[in-house]
Amino acid sequence: MNRPNEPKKIRVGVIGASPNWGWAIHAHMPALAALPQYEVTAVSTTRKESAEETAKRFGVAHAFDDANLLVKHPEVDLVVVSVKAPLHAPLVRAAVEARKHVFCEWPLGVSLGETSELAAAADTAGVKTVIGLQRRFAPGVLYLRDLVAESYVGKVRSVAVRVGFPGLGASRPAQYAYTADEKNGVGALATVAAHFLDIVVAALGDISTVSSVVARQFDDTTLIGTEEKIPVTAPDQVVIAGTLANGGVLSAHFEVGKRNGPIIECSITGSEGDLVLGADLTLKGARGEGQPLEPLAIPARYHWVEKGNLSDDAHQTAHLYAAFAEDLAEGTSLAPTFRDATSLHKLLAAIASSSTSGTRQNWAA
Missing domain, CATH: 3.40.50.720 (NAD(P)-binding Rossmann-like Domain)
Structure with missing residues (x-):
């Protein structure tokens, strides 16, 4: 009680x-x-x-x-x-x-x-x-967002994102058979690109335009355990060239089905310095000219929840729940809502449309 x-x-x-x-x-x-x-x-x-x-x-x-x-x-x-x-x-x-x-x-x-x-x-x-x-609630991403807002890199000139994961390629566990069908909302565009483009938007602001290639290089996949071979319609490659609302240039490549990995890197170049978000969502940075990138310690204030034995995924999820609890208690708007989901899905639709039509698309968030 x-x-x-x-x-x-x-x-x-x-x-x-x-x-x-x-x-x-x-x-x-x-x-x-x-x-x-x-x-x-x-x-x-x-x-x-x-x-x-x-x-x-x-x-x-x-x-x-x-x-x-x-x-x-x-x-x-x-x-x-x-x-x-x-x-x-x-x-x-x-x-x-x-x-x-x-x-x-x-x-x-x-x-x-x-x-x-x-x-x-x-x-x-x-x-x-x-x-x-x-x-977007990983401590490193929260710190990245504030560093950009505080002009650590100065005016953002470019953002380069490279994300690749093993799995969902030539084979996959039988319980993931549904991921082969594009209509089921899983794959390089619907999930991988979505999560990491959300980081870009949360830390750097809206994306204005996109030109893209969305491709599928695996025509079928073997289900591990049953050895059944099923057709694949979900894309496994997404390449984007675009612009940010702040004037920066965006380049991004997302893929699944890697033989090794994963690889996660988001590199931000500005007029005064550079930041790199790495595979474990930790940060490196440098300011000035000709300086080596050095690890940046993430201040304790970005660990809203004690990590303890939580996995990185559980820790990020705990941060999201903590944000929602504060929203309910204080009337804030920290946690992303279904409206944010709609906005991100519009971006994915623009990326898909650009690939199909071969034309640049605008994103009206």
């Missing part, structure tokens, strides 16, 4: 909380356990036994094999949708109709139209929303 002066905890129901694999068990559950503002009161999976296993592990009161029971439960204030992207829409709609706040993993919908519809429904219902763009 809460003491009279103790803030009421946000009661959370997590849909898709498999005990064995998935983003919920990897990031959401550990993140929520680390935050005193939250209490996970319910979990659901497609099987009662697995839901009960997760509930027992984390001390959760209610376990369901029907997500609708979780959504409607009176002890759930915030519904977390942590399932495959094609299943997001019906679960988000159910939560919105139940007048519950909603945290949905990226992507919100598998298309711009679906994303826009879900955002509008949430606005109409008056519920608060969060979209799972947690990488």
Whole structure:
């Protein structure tokens, strides 16, 4: 029971909380356990036994094999949708109709139209929303944003992004078979480019124009475990040349299916210096002329949540939850919402359109 002066905890129901694999068990559950503002009161999976296993592990009161029971439960204030992207829409709609706040993993919908519809429904219902763009809350990214705002590099001249991951190439685990179909909202454009372009926007401001190539180099993929070969329609390469609203030039290359890696680098060149965000989202920088890039210690104030034993993914997710808790308590707008999801999906649509038409596209965020 809460003491009279103790803030009421946000009661959370997590849909898709498999005990064995998935983003919920990897990031959401550990993140929520680390935050005193939250209490996970319910979990659901497609099987009662697995839901009960997760509930027992984390001390959760209610376990369901029907997500609708979780959504409607009176002890759930915030519904977390942590399932495959094609299943997001019906679960988000159910939560919105139940007048519950909603945290949905990226992507919100598998298309711009679906994303826009879900955002509008949430606005109409008056519920608060969060979209799972947690990488922008990595301590290194938060520090990068402030360094740019404080003119560490001076006027931004260029931003070069290079991101590549193994997996989703010639083979993939059988449970990820759905990622081969572009319609399911997963791949080099829908997920990899989206998350890292969100970092660019969060740290440097809007992207104005894009010219792009979106390509697929794997025609099929073998499912590990079954050895079944299935066709691939999701792109595995995205190359972008563009401009930023601040006048800087953007170049970016995103890919999946690497044999080795991963590789993550975002290099920012300005009139007064340089910054580089590396693979572990740490920073190097240099000011002046002809200086070597040196590691930049990230101040403690950018660690909103103690990292402890949290993975980097769980730590970033905890930061996102902490931002949302502050939004609810103080009326701030720290956490990205479904409206931000719509804006980012518009950017992805512009990138796809540029590749198809061979023309430069504007992004109206």
